[in-house]
Amino acid sequence: MSLIHSPPNGTNFVNALSPEMIELHHNRIVPFCKNLALHPEKVLDPNTPQIELILDGQPFIDKTIIPALQTLAPELLNLNLMISAMFHEQLALLGQILMTNDSNEGGLGSLCGYIKYTPSSNAHTFSSLVRSKCNNLEAFISKLCQQDDQSYVMHLAWELDASGEAKWFQEEYLRLQKEQAELARKKVKDTARKKADELQRLNTIGIVVDQVGIKLQFGI
Structure with a gap:
């Protein structure tokens, strides 16, 4: 989680649409979750290489998690199914990015909604309306x-x-x-x-x- 949520060096926030984060999402995070969702037994197998259970190459903060799971596994019915379900759910959360998370896609979505409820309009009138609102033209005209x-x-x-x-x-x-x-x-x-x-x-x-x-x- 620190790999996903920690801002890069010299920045104050994580840009989820940066090329680095998109590459991390598609090429590492999704395959990682898919692998554990399909093979939950790897989490409990002591022979599983640690590199298959981590993303950033760093050791677990709590080194007792895996041994504790291995010890409790006989008493926890369907533990593999629970692990698989957890990573399947995470895969669902890592699906398509909502258009409202991106300013350009949000604009396209707003245009579709505007034209849907105003059939006689077009992209030109929508663009003019958005510019008018963003620039607060009515207040500008009233003042100047x-x-x-x-x-x-x-x-x-x-x-x-x-x-x-x-x-x-x-x-x-x-x-x-x-x-x-x-x-x-x-x-x-x-x-x-x-x-x-x-x-x-x-x-x-x-x-x-x-x-x-x-x-x-x-x-x-």
């Missing part, structure tokens, strides 16, 4: 935006509205919304049709219940 800035923005909005660009944008947005809604409805209909076709196919398949006939047909 002067009356002249607001007047300029309003004047620019009037120009865009007069040019018809705002109207075009609204019409294009509604058109895309309609397209997405039609595609979604078509997908639902296609799925329902496929299910109905499959159900009809299954209903048309006759089930032979004549055991004698089946045995004669297959020579049983």
Whole structure:
């Protein structure tokens, strides 16, 4: 555990996503746990080399653990199964890293959730929203935006509205919304049709219940 939890020299914390920790995880920790999960008898075998029971090459802090287990083994029913279960459980904990443990993967997960509940959005709008929240743009605008800035923005909005660009944008947005809604409805209909076709196919398949006939047909 010290090998896993102790920060490298010159650092104050363990970076679980560093190349060194990933190499340690995949090439040493997982095979180590898998070996003892499959062969728990090695823990109790006095002939097992110590290198197979440790990761860091250092002797056990408590040197009485293995001898005590060997002494108590006859009285502890299914001890091998308990050891195996312990390392199997550890293997499960060493599975896929949750996306929330990594900032990039967490961002991808947030994007998927955002698009799921906001179907008309895309990666561009999500990125803009995240930047706005991270940079706290509303507070920035409230603090630094002067009356002249607001007047300029309003004047620019009037120009865009007069040019018809705002109207075009609204019409294009509604058109895309309609397209997405039609595609979604078509997908639902296609799925329902496929299910109905499959159900009809299954209903048309006759089930032979004549055991004698089946045995004669297959020579049983």
